[in-house]
Amino acid sequence: MPVDQFMAEFFGQNIVYLLLAVFIIICVMAGVRIVPQSEKFVVERLGRLQSVLGPGINFIVPFLDRVRHQVSILERQLPPMTQDAITSDNVLVQVETSVFYRIIEPEKTVYRIRDVDAAISTTVAGIVRSEIGRMELDQVQANRSRLIEAVRDQVSQQVDDWGIEVTRAEILDVNLDQATRAAMLQQLNAERARRAQVTEAEGKKRAVELQADADLYAAEQEAKARRVLADAEAYATQVVAGAIAENGLEAAQYQVALKQVEAISKMGAGQGNQTVVLPANALDAFADAFKMLKGR
Numbered sequence: 001m002p003v004d005q006f007m008a009e010f011f012g013q014n015i016v017y018l019l020l021a022v023f024i025i026i027c028v029m030a031g032v033r034i035v036p037q038s039e040k041f042v043v044e045r046l047g048r049l050q051s052v053l054g055p056g057i058n059f060i061v062p063f064l065d066r067v068r069h070q071v072s073i074l075e076r077q078l079p080p081m082t083q084d085a086i087t088s089d090n091v092l093v094q095v096e097t098s099v100f101y102r103i104i105e106p107e108k109t110v111y112r113i114r115d116v117d118a119a120i121s122t123t124v125a126g127i128v129r130s131e132i133g134r135m136e137l138d139q140v141q142a143n144r145s146r147l148i149e150a151v152r153d154q155v156s157q158q159v160d161d162w163g164i165e166v167t168r169a170e171i172l173d174v175n176l177d178q179a180t181r182a183a184m185l186q187q188l189n190a191e192r193a194r195r196a197q198v199t200e201a202e203g204k205k206r207a208v209e210l211q212a213d214a215d216l217y218a219a220e221q222e223a224k225a226r227r228v229l230a231d232a233e234a235y236a237t238q239v240v241a242g243a244i245a246e247n248g249l250e251a252a253q254y255q256v257a258l259k260q261v262e263a264i265s266k267m268g269a270g271q272g273n274q275t276v277v278l279p280a281n282a283l284d285a286f287a288d289a290f291k292m293l294k295g296r
Contacts, residue, residue, distance in 0.1 A: 026062075030063065031060055031061065032059060033053055033058045033059070033067060034056070034057055034058075035054060035055050035056060036055060037055045038073060039055070039070055039071060039072055039073060040052055040071050040073055041053040041067045041069070041070055041071075042070075042071065042107055042110055043068070044065070044066055045061070045064050045066075049107055049111065051065075069110045071103055071109065073103055073106075074102065075167055076100065077098060077100050078099045078100075078101075078120060080096055080097070080098045081121050081125065082094055082095070082096045083095055083097075083125040083128060084129075085128055085129045085132040086129075087133065088133060088135060088136050089136045092177055093132065093175065094175040095132065095171060095175075096171070096172040096173040096174075097128060097169065097170065097171055097172065098169075098170045098172055099121075099124055099166060099169050099170075100167045100169070100170075101120065101159070101164050101165060101166045101167060102165055103116075103163060103165075104163060104164070104165050105163030106163060108163030109164065112163070113162045116164065120164070123158050124155055124169070127151050127154045131150050131151065131154075137176075140174055141174065144171050144174070147171055148171050151169045151171070152166055152168065155169060
């Protein structure tokens with residue numbers, strides 16, 4: 001067999017095997033899909049939804065199945081949104097909100113809604129306006145947690161058909177127009193002034209009450225002291241009366257002389273009294289007192 005003919009037959013047979021091997025490799029590469037942990041792949045077969053591939057190694061039918069969408073399942077945050085709303089007491093407020101969500105069913109998200117972020121933003125704006133329209137301004141400021149919970153629950157219900165889970169909704173800020181702010185500031189200042197006046201009045205009232213209590217206590221103590229003094233004088237009188245009853249006139253004269261001595265002593269102890277003028281019988285009073293004291 002000629003060499004040229006042999007080489008032609010050899011390469012002819014091997015090229016078929018080579019092409020077959022290349023085809024098998026292409027099929028394997030086309031049929032194997034490795035999905036990252038943070039994504040899901042949506043597979044179509046001839047234009048129709050076939051399956052959703054989860055993280056890991058997956059197999060599809062080469063040339064028939066095609067990965068049309070690679071969807072991230074990580075949590076996403078919508079940019080902060082600001083929308084106007086009117087409270088039940090006709091106050092215009094600007095509410096800034098932010099929503100966090102993640103895609104849990106990619107087949108619903110890619111086939112039922114075109115722009116997920118815009119759809120959620122519109123839904124949140126409508127819910128916020130509706131909820132704030134049921135509240136007064138003071139309730140909006142005081143019950144922000146209740147408003148957040150209402151927004152999250154209603155958004156979750158409305159986006160359920162889109163394969164989305166709302167993980168968190170936040171009310172970042174509630175702003176008022178300038179006129180309303182000025183009116184609220186004026187009201188706040190008036191309230192502070194009223195509280196200051198009430199506090200001052202209560203302080204004065206308390207001071208008067210304490211002074212009255214102090215005066216009453218002083219009067220009670222003075223009355224008690226007078227009663228004690230009166231009791232002491234009554235007791236002394238009783239003692240003197242008993243002594244007079246026992247000793248007669250001498251005891252009475254002794255008490256009179258003693259009182260005279262005490263009176264003269266007080267006169268001499270007074271301030272600025274350097275000269276004491278005594279009556280003529282003053283010395284007799286001293287003598288009588290000493291005599292009676294000896295006689296006792």
